[in-house]
Amino acid sequence: MTIDIEMQSLSKKRTGYKILTMVQAINDGMKTMLEEDDTTIIMGEDVGKNGGVFRATEGLQEQFGEERVVDTPLAESGIVGTALGLAVNGFKPIVEIQFMGFIYPAYNQIMTHVSRIRMKTMGRFNAPMVIRAPYGAGIRAPEIHSDSVEAIFTHMPGLKVVCPSNPYDAKGMLISAIQDPDPVLFMEPMRIYRSMRGEVPDEKYSVELGKGVRVQEGGDMSIFAWGAMVSIAEIAAEQAKQKGIQCDVIDLRTLYPLDRQIIAASVQKTGRAVVVHEAHSTGGLGNDIVSTINDTSFLYLRAPIERVTGFDVPVPHFALEEHYLPTPKRVLEAILKAVQF
Amino acid sequence: MTIDIEMQSLSKKRTGYKILTMVQAINDGMKTMLEEDDTTIIMGEDVGKNGGVFRATEGLQEQFGEERVVDTPLAESGIVGTALGLAVNGFKPIVEIQFMGFIYPAYNQIMTHVSRIRMKTMGRFNAPMVIRAPYGAGIRAPEIHSDSVEAIFTHMPGLKVVCPSNPYDAKGMLISAIQDPDPVLFMEPMRIYRSMRGEVPDEKYSVELGKGVRVQEGGDMSIFAWGAMVSIAEIAAEQAKQKGIQCDVIDLRTLYPLDRQIIAASVQKTGRAVVVHEAHSTGGLGNDIVSTINDTSFLYLRAPIERVTGFDVPVPHFALEEHYLPTPKRVLEAILKAVQF
C-alpha cells in the first residue's frame, strides 16, 4: 500500500516517465517492440498466460495473442533451434530461457549455429534474435537456478552478451538487442529484478550496446562490475570513500564485445583496479579484464589487479550462497589491498 | 616402408619401450587400463570395430569384447549421461567424443551433473570418468571439427581438464586420468596425433595431473603453451635463440587446475611472457594465465604479457585455417615485441 502510493507520487514527478522495477522495464521493452514490429515474437516456457516465472512477459500474450507470445514445449535446444529457423526466415524471436542454468541444453545450437550462421553464409542468413536469461545467486533459489555463466558465451564469436544493472538500461538495452542484426544473449540479474526501481521513459529509446558507463567517479581506484554486482561495487566504493579512497565505478553493461576504452581510460587514471563478478574466478570474465588492462595500460598499473569473484566451486545450495557471492566487505578489502600494495 | 623400418630400428633402441605416435600411445594407455581394471569400459561412436575415426581404440573391441568397448547410439548427451550412471555405479567409463566440436550436446550433462555430483552428494557419489576429445585445427577437417574449447570447461569446477603434447605424456596422463577419482576432460591434439613419434614405456606408468613441465630452458622469456601449440612455441623459441633470446618454454599439460607454481617461477625468472593457444583470444585460457601472473608475479613483470591466439572468429572453413592458427612467426613477433618493450 505505502509502496503503491509512493510509486504513484514518484511517477507523477515527470510526465513521459514511469517508475519501474527492472523486470517491469524489461516487460515494457518487449511490449514496445511487439507493438512496433510485427516480426517480433516471444517464445519460451511459461511466457504466455503465466507471464513467465518472473512475470517478465506478464500481460503480453493477452495483448498480442498466442501467435506472438508463444508457450513452447519444455526443450531449450528445440526452442533456440526453432527460433533460429524463424530468425533466418525474417522473424525476430525473443527467447526466454527460464533460468540461465537451463541454457546448457541449448549450448550446441547457440555455439554451432546461432553464433555462426552469419559467418557460414557470409551474411546471406543471419540471426537477429535475443536470448533472455535471468542469472545469478542471492534469491534462495534451488540448485542450478543460480548460475552465472557469461564466460561460456563470451568465448563464442558471433554472439553479443549484455547485462543491464538498472531499469533504465534494461529497457533501453533490450530494445537495442532486439533491433540488433546479430544474436544477443541478454542476461538479467534476477536478484535485482524487483529490489530497485527507477525512472523509465514511456517511449521507445535505446541504450547503445558495447558501451560501459561510469556510475561513480574517483581517481584512486577503478572498479569494474555488471548486473547485480554494480550495487555491491557502489556500496564498497562508498565505504572506501569514508577512508579517503575515491573510486571510479564502471558498469560494463556489455560483456561482449567489452568496452576496452572505458576500461583503459579509467585504469590509466587510477593505476589500480578491482574486478567484481559472481561467476567463478577461473575462466571468468574478470581474467579478460585483467588482460585488457595488461594490453592497454601496463605502464599505468601501480598494483596487481584484484578480482573479487565467486569461488571456484559450483554455486552452492542456497544455505551457503551468501558465502559464495562477493560482498561489499570483500570488495572493500580488495580495494584496500590494492591501495596498500 | 621407410618409416616402418625406421620405427623398427628405433623401437629396438631400448627394451621395455616402443616408439609410438600420440594416437598409438593413447591406444596403449587405454589397453593398459582395460587389462588392469575390469570396471574400465570404453563408450562412444564408432569406437568398436572401426576403432574410432582416428583409430585411437583400434583393436580394443577385438581384444576386450563388445561389453567393454561399446559402440553407442549417436547421442552425446545420452553417452555422457549414461556414462555418469555407470560411473556412480562403480564403473570407470572412458567416453570418446568424436571431435571436440561435438561435445556441445553433452554440455548440460557435464555442467550440471558430471562436474557436480561429488559436491551434490558430499562425496557419496562420484564420477571417475574420462571424456576424451580430439580437438583443434590444422588438418583440413570440415566445419565444426576443429574447435578448441577448453575454456568452456575450465570454468566448470569439479572437472579437471588436461591436454598432452607428446606420446609419452599422452599415455601417462591418460592412465592418471582414468585412475583419477574425479572426472577428467582429456583433450587430444589431433593435429599431432600422427605427426610425431616418441618413446613410450610398454608398462603402466603415470604422469601426474596438475603439473606443467619445462620443455626448453631460458632466462629471457617465458612461453606457455599446451597440446599442438607446444611445438609451435618451441620452433619460435629456437628462432628467438638465433637472435640471442633464451626462452623458457612451459608445456602446461593440465589446464585445470593450472600449475600456478611453474607459471610464477618462470615469469619471476624472465620477467616476460607469451601465451600461445589455438582458442579465441576473448574468454580464452590465456587470460587466466595473465591473471595468474598478475596475482603472483606483478613486480617481476618487465613488459606486458603477449597472447598469441586464434582470433575472435569462429574457426573458419579449412581454406582459411592457416590464417586462424598461431604460427611460429606470430609467436616470434610476440617474443620480440615483449623483449623490445
Add this chain to the structure above:
Amino acid sequence: MENKFPVKKVMDDEGNFVDNSYEKAINTELVWKLYYHMHRIRSFDRKAINLQRQGRIGTYAPFEGQEASQVGSALVFEEDDWIFPTYRDHGATLTFGADMVETLLYWNGRVEGSLPSKSKNIFPPAVPIASQIPHAVGASWGEKRKGNSNIAIAYFGDGATSEGDFHEGLNFASVFQTPTIFFNQNNGYAISVPIEKQMNSKTIAQKALGYDIPSKRVDGNDCFSVYFETKKAVDRARKGKGPSLIEAVTWRKGAHTTADDPSKYRPENQGKNIIDPITRLERFMKNYGYWQEEKVSAMQKDIITELETAVKEMEAYKHSSVEDLFDHVYSELPAHLTEQKVNYFEHIRGV
C-alpha cells in the same frame, strides 16, 4: 492412439474393484502400507508448505494429488534398486526410505539434503528437466553388467518428455536392454503449460513405440493400478527382459511450487472432479472391510510425531559449514581452491 493405451484401473473412483482379478493379490498388509505411506507423505507435503509460508524452509515443490503414483511405485522397489527422482518426487523417496530430516534440509537449501545418508541408492533430485533419465539407464546398465537383478527407476513429468534427454535415454535403454523403469507422472501441467501445449499426442505411453519399449497407461490416482503395473514392469526388468515405460495419469492439485500461482493459468474448476487418491483408497478400504478407525488415528498420531520430530531436528541441525563450500568439489582440494578457502576463512575471521 488413446484407444491403444487405455488407462488401466484396478478400482474406480468410488473405491470399487474394476478388475476383480486383483482381489487375491490385495491384502491387509499391502492396503495399509499404501494407506500409511500416502498419508505420511501428504502430511509431510502439507507441513512443508506451511514451513515455507512461515519462512522456515525455501521454495518448495508440493506433490499433493500424486501420492498414489509416488507411493504405489516406490513400494515396489527393493533395497539395492536405484531411484532417480526429480524435485517433486520426495514422496517416492521418503517411501523408499529417504530420511525425513534430510528431505527437509534439502528444501532448506542444505546440500546435506541431497544425498540419503542411508545406504539407499537415491540420486540427488534432478533439477534440469529430464537429465536424470540417462543416469537411470547407466546405473541400471551397470547392474546388468554386474549380473545383478537390481533395477533403476527414473521419475519424470509430462513436460520432461519434450527434452532431448528423454529420447536419448529411452533409446539407450532400448538398444542395451537395460533394466530401467521410466516412470512418468503425467500431472497435466509443466508449471503453467498444459499437456495439450506440451505435445500434440494424447498419451505419453505411445512415446515408447518408437523404441519398441513396452508401455502402459495407468490411473495414477489408483494406488493399486500403479503398484501392480509397476510391479509387472519391475519383474520384467529383473528377469532381464528390458525397460518399460509407465504413464501414471494423475493431477497436480496445488501450485507448481510455493512460488507459483496457478490461478494465473488454470481454470478455477479444473481438476475439481478428480477424486483424491487417498479418498479413493479410503473408499476402497471401507467398501472391502479394511477400514479400522482406531488404527487410522493411531497412525495419524505417529505420523504427526514423526513429522514434528523431524522438523525440530531439521531446525536444530548443525549450521551449514562453510568448509562444505570447498571440500566436496574434488576428491582432494586443488592448490588454488585451498588458497581461496584459506583466504576466505581469513576474511571471515577478519584477519
Add this chain to the structure above:
Amino acid sequence: MENKFPVKKVMDDEGNFVDNSYEKAINTELVWKLYYHMHRIRSFDRKAINLQRQGRIGTYAPFEGQEASQVGSALVFEEDDWIFPTYRDHGATLTFGADMVETLLYWNGRVEGSLPSKSKNIFPPAVPIASQIPHAVGASWGEKRKGNSNIAIAYFGDGATSEGDFHEGLNFASVFQTPTIFFNQNNGYAISVPIEKQMNSKTIAQKALGYDIPSKRVDGNDCFSVYFETKKAVDRARKGKGPSLIEAVTWRKGAHTTADDPSKYRPENQGKNIIDPITRLERFMKNYGYWQEEKVSAMQKDIITELETAVKEMEAYKHSSVEDLFDHVYSELPAHLTEQKVNYFEHIRGV
C-alpha cells in the same frame, strides 16, 4: 512394427510396376528428369571422390546409392521452399538448384560453398548431427505464420534419429503443426555403426508415432516411390495439414567419407544384392519404352561438360580472402576484432 510400415514400392528391382496406379502419373518428362538428375549427381559424386584422391579437394562425403532418395525428394520442392541438408545431401541440393562450383568449393574448405549464391533457401549443410531439424521446423513455421504455402524439408540420416534434436524438432512440429517434411535417409550405417546398434526398433517411420505425425517407409532406391510419397507429404503440408516423416530405406554404397574405410566394419558382401537405383530406373525405362540410347549419351556428354567446367571454375576461383576470416562474424566489425584484423594484416605484410 515392421508390418505397420511396409516399404512402399512403385517399381520392383527389375524395373516393373508393383503398383500400377502410378502408371498415369509417370510420364516422359518425369522419367527423364529423374534419370538426368540421378546421373548428374552420380557423376558429380564420382568426380568429387577422384578430386579428393588427387588432393584437389578436402575430405568428401559420397552419396552413391542414395541418388533415388535425394533426387526423388528434391524434385518435389519448389522455388521458395526451404532445404536443410546435411554434409551428404549435396545430391539433393544440386538437384534443387545449388550451384555446382559452389558445391565443389564447399568441399574445398571454402566458406563460399556453404551458401547458395542463388536466391534458393538452402541452408549450409549441418555438420552437428540432427541440429538442422529444429531449424527446418522454425523456418517452415515462419512460412505458416506469413500465410504462405511454402514448406521446409530437413534431410537427416538414420544415426541422426538418436540425437535429442531429432526428438525436440518433431515435437515442436507436431505441437505447432508446421509444414515440415522430415526426410530420413536410412542408409544402414552411421559411419561404422549399423542401424541395429543405433536403435532397437526395426523402422524409423515408427518414431513418428510418439508425436502423432504421419509417417511412411518408402523404398529409397525406387525414385518413383520417393517422388510420389514425398509429393503427398508436401501437398499435405502446403494445405496446412502439418508435418510428415518419410523414411527412405536406401544404402550407402561407399565409404562414410573419403577418410573412412568401410572394410574395417562392413562384411564384404553386405549390400551387394541391392540393385542400384539408377540401374533400376534404367530397367524401368527399358521395360516401359522410355529408353533412348542417343538421348542418354547426349545427356552424359552434357553432364561431363558441365562437371569439367565446374571443376575448372572451382580451381580458377579467386583465392580465399583473408578479410573473410573477420568480416562476416558480426554485421559490423567490433573494435577488438578490427584491431585483430589490422594487426594480422600488418603481420602478413611484415610491417
